[in-house]
Amino acid sequence: MIDLHTHSVFSDGSMTPEELVAVAAEAQLTVVALTDHDTTEGLPRFFAATKTSGVRGITGVEISAEHHPGALHMLGYFFDPAHAGLQEKLAQLRAGRTERNQKILNHLHELGLELTWDEVHALAGGEVVGRPHFARAMIARGHVKDKDEAFAKFLARGKPAYAERFRLSPADSIQMIREAGGVPVLAHPCSLKLGQKMLRALLLELRDAGLEGVEVYHSEHNSSQAKLFHRLAVDLGLAVTGGSDFHGALMPDIKLGRGFGSLRVPDDLLPVLEARRPA
Numbered sequence: 001m002i003d004l005h006t007h008s009v010f011s012d013g014s015m016t017p018e019e020l021v022a023v024a025a026e027a028q029l030t031v032v033a034l035t036d037h038d039t040t041e042g043l044p045r046f047f048a049a050t051k052t053s054g055v056r057g058i059t060g061v062e063i064s065a066e067h068h069p070g071a072l073h074m075l076g077y078f079f080d081p082a083h084a085g086l087q088e089k090l091a092q093l094r095a096g097r098t099e100r101n102q103k104i105l106n107h108l109h110e111l112g113l114e115l116t117w118d119e120v121h122a123l124a125g126g127e128v129v130g131r132p133h134f135a136r137a138m139i140a141r142g143h144v145k146d147k148d149e150a151f152a153k154f155l156a157r158g159k160p161a162y163a164e165r166f167r168l169s170p171a172d173s174i175q176m177i178r179e180a181g182g183v184p185v186l187a188h189p190c191s192l193k194l195g196q197k198m199l200r201a202l203l204l205e206l207r208d209a210g211l212e213g214v215e216v217y218h219s220e221h222n223s224s225q226a227k228l229f230h231r232l233a234v235d236l237g238l239a240v241t242g243g244s245d246f247h248g249a250l251m252p253d254i255k256l257g258r259g260f261g262s263l264r265v266p267d268d269l270l271p272v273l274e275a276r277r278p279a
Contacts, residue, residue, distance in 0.1 A: 002267055003265060020246075034059075061076045063176075086177075100163045131151070242266075244265075
């Protein structure tokens, strides 16, 4: 089994790269990709840990792209982490997150909720602070009882503490990954909440921009969704991929490699995906 969608403390996961690899080895996974949000900073430690684990590590990243409504997430695999253009764009995305985080903090203060940046940052454990860390800080302060309440009342889109941030267009995120020698894949299409006709049209548009695959197998996809996404990917000549979207303690019900328990990502998907690398 493999898992091509995981997060560490370098974005919004709770585990260090080393802990992630150890859990992967314990779960008898053969291949894992670290796909932190808008950063590759965890990859050196991740690959160092895989050398003695028996787990193959794959270069990965997850990028939030502009999409209406909501956001579209693009996964990148097999790219060169040292590519200057890639790192420049990732730095812009992280700067956009920093600006957005300050806006969220200001909104919370305006709502009368006491919280400091140091509290939020301390809970991140890495470089990229996101809304889950605000939720954890709010729980620690007693402002909310759990993450669901934090998002439902304050942090979700349309709620009083939500703030927009800079994002790349889907086409630009695809181009960035390809220029770095990587393979762009649409993450968890269920989150787009599109009907079959509109999703097919979007996939055609993204394929024309250079998309190479679709994350068919995901913790949030039920069997009928997975079948639909699989059929669309095959019909459009796109590779099929999958991953748990593991975050550790921040999403404790999602297990590495198994999602909510029934997820299985076949090993034989990997060579097909790897063959999509730009020449």
